[in-house]
Amino acid sequence: MATATTAPHRGSARFVKGRTRPRLRVVHWAFAGPAAALFIVFFAYPLGASLYQSFTTDDGGTQTWAGLAQYRRMLHDPVFWKSLYNTGLLLIFQVPLMIGIALVLACVLNQSWLRFKGTWRIAFFLPSVTMLVAYAVVFRVLLKTDGGMVNQALGWFGVSPVDWLNNPVWARVSLIGTITWRWTGYNAVILLAGLQSIHREQYEAAAIDGAGAVTTFRKIVVPQLRPVILFCSITSTIGTLQLFDENFVLTKGGPDNATMTPVLYLYKVGFDQMDFSYASAIAWAVVLIIGVLSVIQFRFFGQSDKAASTARSERRRR
Amino acid sequence: MTLNPQHLRRGLVLLALAVGAFISVLPFYWMVVAATHSNDELFHSPPPFIPGGHFLSNIKSLESSVGFSRVMLNSLGIAVVYTLISGLISAMAGYGLAKYRFRGRGLLLALVLTTMMVPFQVLLVPLFQMMSNLGWVNSYQAVIVPFLANSFGIFLMRQAFLDFPDELIESARIDGSGDIRTFYRIVLPVVKPQLGALAIFTFMSQWNSFLWPLLMLDSQDKYTAPVALYTLVGGTHVDYSGLILGSFLATLPLMLIFFIFQKQFVSGLLGGAVKG
Amino acid sequence: MSMRTSRRSVLRAGIGALAVAVTGGCATGGGAKKPAKNLNAQAQVTGSITIWSWDVAAKALKRLAPAFEQQHPGVKVNVVDIGYDNAYDKITIGLKSGAGLPDVLQVEGQKMQSYIGTFPSGFYDLSTLAGPLKSQFNAAAWATGTDENGKVYALPWDIGPCGVFCRTDIFQQAGVDPGSIQTWDDYIAAGVQIKARTGKKLLVVDPTGDSTFPMLLQQEGQGYFVGGKIAVNTPAAVKAMTVMKELNDKGLVDYEKGWDALVSSNKDGNVATAPTAVWWSGTLTDEMPELKGKFSVIPLPAFTPGGVRTSNNGGSLLNISSQSKNSATAWAFIQFVLANSDNQVSMLKNEGIFPAFVPALSDPYITGPQDYYGGQTTFKTFADLAKDIAPVEYTGDYSKASDLVTTATSAVMQGGKDPKSTLDSTAQQIASATNRQIAQ
Structure with a gap:
């Protein structure tokens, strides 16, 4: 050689x-x-x-070069903008809500006095392994307007039936609820592993200093757990930007596109409307947005880039 | 008897935990209920809330309508083969990226990064064309091969190997061990937890994967479980009890795997991700 | 050094060869919009064919295949149930990539029109062979398998003539006679009375997949397009949308998402009627056997007294994919299943598929009394109505228009928007998405 x-x-x-x-x-x-x-x-x-x-127009299998026409069309497409708006709403409301609940849950599951930890863990983790086809049926039964279980339970407290899936506002609430249901336990289990790497002595020292649960949480848990929280946040952010499963099975993006997301939209444009050129352009817009957000995240959390890059890679394929 | 404030607090926390777990598990409970009722009983409102007596007959009709045991075996075979091969490829690539510097390494990393940002749906048409040009349509390799290079796995393994001390590899080389032998004998055993976590993760995602197998598989005896279960959804008729029973049974193996390996799953996943 | 170069060139050659293998040298896919292949009638009926279908239709084909195989020794018919929900994903990607499709495909009417518009070369041109059968099929169903020049791409299978399924017990309780309902105004008035007397709503609407508005529009003899132009804001369309709005404003609509909710709302008697197609009957007999004798069927209410009293909802066709290597056998099988009274009637009996093949409609099974409906001749009612179904225009842009119209429907019904201005803006959106003109 x-x-x-x-x-x-x-x-x-x-x-x-x-x-x-x-x-x-x-x-x-x-x-x-x-x-x-x-x-x-x-x-x-x-x-x-x-x-x-994405730079062509597509007519019955014939592709003609069209330059930026599809991208221009996107700029004037109200559905595309609405899908971005919906994604923004989810990023602002759903992701922090879920990470917050997961964090509290992880802390509870980490209490030394708690028994049957394995059983609790699997109870909360279970939703993330549900098959999509069951998810759809079960939630429609739960959220049915007339006689659905959720509305019946609300009825016991004198609340009149809520139109969970057919009213634009409530459909968004339902979507947030079901995503949270599916992924909170998953994030909690990961956060729990992070918690377990914090040494007991630190809690004990805090206890000796007379710190309460809230202070311990704020002063010890959150700072120590920062990289894991970041990991979960980034995973969830990317999951949200590529959201497809939940709104596809639950609402198909409706009513009035209130639960439309960019990836569901590009799927509809491609497969329902058979306009694969425009679908590709939307896909590349999504890529661009994720790319830009990634750069921002790297700038902000540069020192934790390991967590960030692993998180970015973690997403499911269907 | 006095009420100990600590006990009171713990009791309240337990109560909250139980409510949370109830919400989390409720849909599964209802799956059990639905799986044991006949289809027309499910359409009552309110829907039944206690398990019914149709479990065995539902199983029988599921077996005859979609060949359930056959499609479960298909799913199992595909998921196991995929998990093994993609795990090996991820470990190798992760090691290569972490420990070697070679021309094109940056490009490969960039490629891995882009994979994660691209919505999978947009690749479907070109990938499909490719599969049909290769004559792979309606074959198991069409389901398995295109996604063998798993970017998540590569990243996870790369992070694991970045922490691996160079000195160990160096001393193995001085002892006359070749690169590949060093990898198998010395390096791989150390990252077992990460490999295990990766295996669980890839198994789960392959097991539940739906759209690609649907597009690739064209005969009912080759279907995977999710694809077969979707055929129970018709235009004017839906076999809900079969659908729910089937997806419940198909979720059981995943529950079992997580229950047995949950410690490894979590620590392995995190070991690569945030430690070090 | 030289070793490296040679290694690299070998590598390059290898990658090149691989690229040709995987891309087939056809990176752009599809191919030009060429005319469809003509079917060769001379070829032998032999060998095997594969058919993609779903649900009860797949069951029917599986049941009929052995008889066909017996008639034609050496023929093997493979029926694959690809499921309904994602069937079009599979078919669309196969048409788009020009590969992976079987010999025969089941496709619903409006989707068939989209496919003909977008992928005309994806199917065999059946004009020569199927042409002579035209008079034997329902005219509206026939239109869904042809292009604007009358070229035939598919043979109609079933059809969905519409009427109103009424819960007689609820009507009785409210003191309303279903037979007295002549117009949509009567229908709404009946709904108001039923609601006042029984608290029940009148009908279920799925705001994310509404089929009521297109049904009303077709009743007025119109689709989303007329003469290739966008027609979702014509006076007829505004009239149909106004009916929808009134139903909502009077509180008569039970909004439910999905098939399961639709079925259970009817089963539990939350609603008094289901204005829909004949195939709903199969759901009633399968899922609500206990309600036997509690339904009656009236024709759709008219828009004006004496007007058309039916429409269409649903109905599939069978076509031959141009990727088929055995089109002669495929055609023979399609003909065997669809252009045959006995087989068509047996599919209604066993699988609840209502034939588009007109000679089948005079079978005693269809004209006779139906046990489930307390001896009414329900199928005869629908068979008579089927003749009045107006053929409408779908075009290749139907899917685009349909999505936008669904959005408009929920904006009007639930968002309280004005029908006329909402449909005007919907027409504008369709225009910019399809480059079509708006009809005046």
């Missing part, structure tokens, strides 16, 4: 910290190679195809 002799010390060239110029060597690629090949074939190519498609 000619390359082996040019490198004075075999090891130094390969480590990240090494000073030698990087070069193409089989063993370096051996590990990343399969993943790289798969990414190029099954991701980079479709990605390029979709980017190209």
